[in-house]
Amino acid sequence: MKGNERINAGAVIQAYLNAGITELPTSMQINNYVSNKKRTLEISGDFNFVDMENMVREIKETESEVVEFKYRIDEENPSKTDWEIIITCKQMLDDQRNQKHGNIDSTFKLIFxxxxxMVWGYSDINRHIHPTGVAIISSETIETYKWLFEFLKSNRFCNGEWIPAEFVADNxxxxxxxxxxxxxxxxRRNCIAHIIRHIFDVKFxxxxxxxxTDGERIKNEILELANHAFENHFDIAGAALIAKxxxxxxxxIVQFADYFDREYIQKNKFWYAANGQGIRQNxxxxxxxxxxxxxxINRRLPLMEAIAALKKWLYVCAHKNYGNPAISVKTNEWIAAHxxxxVTKVIFxxxxxxVRRSxxxxxxxxxxDYLEYYTDLDNVLDAGDVELFQKNIVVVTRxxxxxxxxTCNCPIGALRTRCKHVLLIQVFCNHREWPNMPALRQTINGTARTRPGRPRKHTQALSRI
Structure with missing residues (x-):
């Protein structure tokens, strides 16, 4: 076994039988053995740090290359040496630096x-993810992540420093x-999808x-907590939920409360729909x-082959058509906002x-009266006040x-998708204009008459006299 071929457990068992072996392993034991063997194999080929340094190229416009290779040798324990290979192109690097935020996620099982x-990029206004580079690393450590962030902040290919406003990642x-x-x-934004999956699949x-039963209820309570727009509201509501x-x-559930409070309220709480900020998931x-x-890469590859495959993938990403960058408003959204x-009053x-909820x-x-009480700094809000706020008011911010x-903290707006509250405020701020609403409503009414599923009015059947 050289490490890249597939192993058929059934064929192995049959080979044992053909050889007259009666004490047989199970398919799971065979697969576990093979998996462990693959993890202990050498990288493949004559890879060494000199080879990687020689692979570093000047950056190209749209074809990704290895543009940086960093390493720190651990003299006492060479197996713990940190290294990182960064692959990107000038177009992608410029796209990333033109944004105010970034997304990053690591994946495994690609390389022998x-x-x-590590794949990094950004999300556009339509929530399309634009990958802008990859980094192959020795392991997930503070050092390897620092190298990547330092490269994004300042490098020999770009002028000045890039300072993002926020970054989305797992926990x-x-x-x-x-x-x-x-x-x-x-x-630093924590991915809410990672939180929910980890809690539901592991912690419960x-x-x-x-x-x-209890798990579904707790999940819904967490999602409700995530819709708060203000940090002090989140803190108050979070403390009340933990107490409950x-x-x-x-x-x-009592033990889970301690875990959730420690990990997602005290240590890293920025996974809620905070005012003005971007998407909350990766x-x-x-x-x-x-x-x-x-x-x-549909099976693990040796390092050099994986680099070639990742360069091809980045080339496709650089030339991908992500559609119209602007957000188009649908007819039903215009009508809902109008x-x-x-029925509501907007107070700035x-x-x-x-905005008072409909x-x-x-x-x-x-x-x-509530907003007057709410904005009075002498009043100390409690969990009941925050609950009333969430039930009756939504918050829209630039x-x-x-x-x-x-952005908006209603259930739709919290996902950072278009909602009627945002559309209404955009009109108030002269960023949009109301279309011809009577004509728009007539379009809806006219379409409804022939929409799929509507019963047809049949003419009377012909009959012989």
């Missing part, structure tokens, strides 16, 4: 030897530490929480990793637009990442 591949502590050291002012089982879980008769970047595995205009205060039971007096764009 188990070396992780890895090495990413958090590296970002803090290289970009002290960056807002660990604490003996039934996924279908700790009052449970289920010991597993699913698009993970989708890029699946794209690599499906179309470019209907909202007639402190750079934020407060389903709120408050009248205008209740709404204004995006810190995109020009003339806004």
């Amino acid at each position: 030897g188990g070396f992780p591949v 890895a502590q090495c990413i958090t530490t590296a970002l803090r050291e290289v970009f002290p002012e960056v807002h 089982g660990e604490y003996g929480i039934d996924k279908q 879980w700790k009052a449970s008769d289920h010991e597993g 699913n698009g970047m993970e989708g890029s990793n699946k794209w690599i595995k499906r179309d470019f 209907d909202l205009k007639s 205060s402190g750079g934020t637009w407060y 389903k709120s039971e408050w009248d205008e007096t209740d709404y204004r 995006s810190t990442l995109y020009e003339n764009e806004f």
